[in-house]
Amino acid sequence: MLRHSRIIILSILVIFSFLPISCKEKAMPKPKGYFRIEFPEKKYEVWNQNYPFSFEYLKNAQVLKDKSSLAEKYWLNIEYPNYNATLYLSYKEVNENLDKYLEDSHRLVYEHAIKADAIDGTSYMNEQENVYGTVYRIQGNAACSVQFIATDSIEHFLRGSLYFNNHPNSDSLAPVIQYIDRDIVHLMESLKWK
Numbered sequence: 573m574l575r576h577s578r579i580i581i582l583s584i585l586v587i588f589s590f591l592p593i594s595c596k597e598k599a600m601p602k603p604k605g606y607f608r609i610e611f612p613e614k615k616y617e618v619w620n621q622n623y624p625f626s627f628e629y630l631k632n633a634q635v636l637k638d639k640s641s642l643a644e645k646y647w648l649n650i651e652y653p654n655y656n657a658t659l660y661l662s663y664k665e666v667n668e669n670l671d672k673y674l675e676d677s678h679r680l681v682y683e684h685a686i687k688a689d690a691i692d693g694t695s696y697m698n699e700q701e702n703v704y705g706t707v708y709r710i711q712g713n714a715a716c717s718v719q720f721i722a723t724d725s726i727e728h729f730l731r732g733s734l735y736f737n738n739h740p741n742s743d744s745l746a747p748v749i750q751y752i753d754r755d756i757v758h759l760m761e762s763l764k765w766k
Contacts, residue, residue: 609655611751616758623648624663624728628762630755633659655748656737659756664729673729677721680733684714696722696760703763705730707756717749718756728765732756 612632619635620626623646629635632654638647638661646663664673685691689712696705705722718734734752736745 609747611747614755616762618762624665624766625730626764626766627759629759633755652752655752657734657748657752658737659732659734659752662731664731666723666725666727666729670723670725670729673723673731674721677719677731680731681708681710681719684710684716687714688712696720696757698761698763701764703760703765705760707753707760709753717745718753720756720760722760722763724765730763732759 615631616628617631618626619629625646629650630652632652634651634653636649636651637643638649644662644664648661648663650659650661652658666673681691681693688710690710692709692711694707694709696703696707698704702724703722704725705720707718707720709718710716716733716735718732720732722728722730722732734749734756736748
């Protein structure tokens with residue numbers, strides 16, 4: 573009987589000693605892949621309507637008047653239907669209240685800090701057209717990827733924010749965000765006050 577229990581104990585020890593070795597290589601699921609996105613060649617068009625500003629925008633985008641219930645007179649949406657994205661433009665006339673607009677814009681950018689990995693601000697200046705501003709790039713899975721402000725510091729203030737009409741996933745959206753980011757910079761470079 574004693575011999576029989578020694579064999580059982582020895583067998584159990586041998587099995588448990590090989591157990592960690594046999595579990596070393598687990599079958600791992602394949603990581604999720606994303607579709608390759610082909611971008612068309614960029615061609616820009618001038619948007620010059622009866623508004624206090626004009627700019628150039630990507631030809632395959634659509635510039636539409638903002639029709640939401642909160643929209644003000646000179647608010648626009650630039651829609652990117654191929655990418656399910658919208659750049660919301662909010663224009664305000666400056667009447668000794670530029671500090672309030674800048675503070676509100678700063679607050680709106682940093683509301684995304686909870687989900688953001690980082691927020692980078694890049695200053696922009698075009699003295700010839702009297703356009704000064706900042707582009708904020710919000711990295712990570714935040715709802716808004718890019719925001720910008722532009723002003724002449726005296727009469728005009730324009731704020732823009734880029735949103736996608738789907739769940740934010742910075743990995744899959746990264747190429748589209750970079751593509752539209754360059755259009756936002758082009759919009760700021762071509763912005764003219766009236």
